[in-house]
Amino acid sequence: MNKPIAPELMQAAESVGSTGTQAMDAYWMPFTANRQFKKAPRLLTRADRMHYVDADGRQVLDGVAGLWCVNAGHNRPRIVKAIQDQAAEMDFAPPFQMAHPKAFELAERVAAIAPAGMGKVFFTNSGSESVDTALKMAIAYHRVRGEGQRTRLIGRERGYHGVNFGGISVGGMVANRKHFGSLLAGVDHIRHTHDPARNAFSRGQPAHGAEIADDLERLVALHDASTIAAVIVEPVAGSTGVLVPPQGYLQRLREICDRHGILLIFDEVITGFGRTGNPFAAQTFGVTPDMITCAKGLTNGCVPMGAVIVRDAIHDAFMSGPEHLIEFFHGYTYSAHPLACAAGIATLDTYADDGLLTRAKELEPYFADAVHSLKGEPNVIDVRNIGLVGGIELAPLPGEPTKRAFGAFLDCWQQGVLIRTTGDTIAMSPPLIIERAQIDELVDKVRGAIRRAA
Numbered sequence: 001m002n003k004p005i006a007p008e009l010m011q012a013a014e015s016v017g018s019t020g021t022q023a024m025d026a027y028w029m030p031f032t033a034n035r036q037f038k039k040a041p042r043l044l045t046r047a048d049r050m051h052y053v054d055a056d057g058r059q060v061l062d063g064v065a066g067l068w069c070v071n072a073g074h075n076r077p078r079i080v081k082a083i084q085d086q087a088a089e090m091d092f093a094p095p096f097q098m099a100h101p102k103a104f105e106l107a108e109r110v111a112a113i114a115p116a117g118m119g120k121v122f123f124t125n126s127g128s129e130s131v132d133t134a135l136k137m138a139i140a141y142h143r144v145r146g147e148g149q150r151t152r153l154i155g156r157e158r159g160y161h162g163v164n165f166g167g168i169s170v171g172g173m174v175a176n177r178k179h180f181g182s183l184l185a186g187v188d189h190i191r192h193t194h195d196p197a198r199n200a201f202s203r204g205q206p207a208h209g210a211e212i213a214d215d216l217e218r219l220v221a222l223h224d225a226s227t228i229a230a231v232i233v234e235p236v237a238g239s240t241g242v243l244v245p246p247q248g249y250l251q252r253l254r255e256i257c258d259r260h261g262i263l264l265i266f267d268e269v270i271t272g273f274g275r276t277g278n279p280f281a282a283q284t285f286g287v288t289p290d291m292i293t294c295a296k297g298l299t300n301g302c303v304p305m306g307a308v309i310v311r312d313a314i315h316d317a318f319m320s321g322p323e324h325l326i327e328f329f330h331g332y333t334y335s336a337h338p339l340a341c342a343a344g345i346a347t348l349d350t351y352a353d354d355g356l357l358t359r360a361k362e363l364e365p366y367f368a369d370a371v372h373s374l375k376g377e378p379n380v381i382d383v384r385n386i387g388l389v390g391g392i393e394l395a396p397l398p399g400e401p402t403k404r405a406f407g408a409f410l411d412c413w414q415q416g417v418l419i420r421t422t423g424d425t426i427a428m429s430p431p432l433i434i435e436r437a438q439i440d441e442l443v444d445k446v447r448g449a450i451r452r453a454a
């Protein structure tokens with residue numbers, strides 16, 4: 001299914017012009033070393049299926065699904081056409097006290113693939129907005145039930161929950177927090193699950209660490225459960241370097257939350273839409289949360305969109321006051337944007353046509369063999385995998401953390417492969433349409449880069 005990029009596309013890419021002529025002063029780039037980048041820019045100009053084309057006309061194999069989002073691969077005709085048609089039919093519809101049919105249709109479609117009992121869908125425009133929406137919803141939920149003192153939010157060390165104030169407050173990445181003042185009040189964190197001493201080079205879920213979930217009991221003892229609204233965790237932590245939950249850990253977290261009336265939120269911005277071999281990681285791990293935050297793969301990354309998928313009972317608790325009153329004072333101008341809804345519906349159609357929401361399960365053994373073949377390469381201190389996600393942790397260069405992995409990233413880029421690095425971990429999360437030969441190509445080029453980074 002992955003044909004090489006057509007010659008006419010290649011030609012068009014070349015005509016875009018390389019990096020020399022474009023003024024680059026005005027664009028302040030996100031999460032980027034701006035000055036370094038602008039000295040040697042890496043520009044992408046086209047994409048099709050498994051490949052990008054860069055500004056010099058080179059083909060680049062996409063090893064990260066853009067940024068963990070293009071799960072069906074690039075430039076899928078059905079999605080392209082849906083967006084084009086929608087743009088011509090209706091550009092925008094106000095989402096407050098008004099709606100359009102595709103918003104309802106997409107919500108039904110998302111609910112249909114969500115875990116049983118999670119039948120309500122609130123739309124946002126990104127993962128960060130989904131997270132802040134879910135946190136607000138959790139606090140408001142307790143309030144409408146008469147437990148307004150449950151306001152505390154619990155995150156986890158090494159968590160990533162986007163960049164808005166709620167998300168960085170419950171998040172656990174120091175660089176994303178330390179510059180931004182006092183953050184939200186009333187937040188605490190449970191321990192992360194990364195335990196290389198016991199779990200290095202585990203295939204799939206590590207054997208050790210279910211008991212780390214008991215750290216939530218420590219916070220209950222400290223704050224009292226009656227003050228805690230919700231716990232938010234990524235089922236698989238992506239941005240902090242692919243941390244797969246230990247066997248039994250999520251079950252234990254669920255039990256503790258249930259015992260204390262605390263809501264459990266799974267942040268599935270990365271794991272949603274097939275990444276772990278099921279529509280959601282909740283299904284892969286057999287644990288149903290109270291809310292799922294998602295984004296990215298919801299529209300195949302084609303139009304910004306996120307969502308919070310909610311247990312029916314939580315939604316229903318809001319539906320108690322007078323019918324003419326707004327139940328939840330929250331929403332975005334672009335919630336359920338028509339272009340995003342059209343893209344989302346066509347994306348789910350594409351996933352269904354190609355069997356992509358379960359394809360990662362079929363490919364997992366092959367992918368696992370490939371990434372674990374990197375064990376023994378220089379400075380590889382851990383390999384982690386689940387579904388179509390792989391993390392390769394390298395020993396940092398002495399005194400220069402992140403540099404070795406970033407060197408490998410640049411090396412891969414030169415070889416025509418796009419990967420992601422975070423700290424000294426290389427992350428791979430290719431589009432779910434990847435073929436076995438392309439897994440080999442991806443891992444072989446990463447192997448070469450790791451050897452050269454030694």
Ligand code: PXG
Pocket residue numbers: 067068126127128129131160161162163234238239240267268269270295296420421422
């Ligand atoms: N939660 C999780 C678990 C995420 O992975 C967000 C929230 C925020 O989503 P938005 O759409 O606001 O970016 C994310 C996003 C990386 C990387 O390289 C990962 C993300 C974003 C940027 C880079 O690991 N994940």
Ligand code: PLP
Pocket residue numbers: 331332333334
């Ligand atoms: N700031 C101002 C002044 C606004 O009027 C609005 C929305 O109306 C916003 C921020 C929020 O924008 P959005 O709904 O796109 O998140």
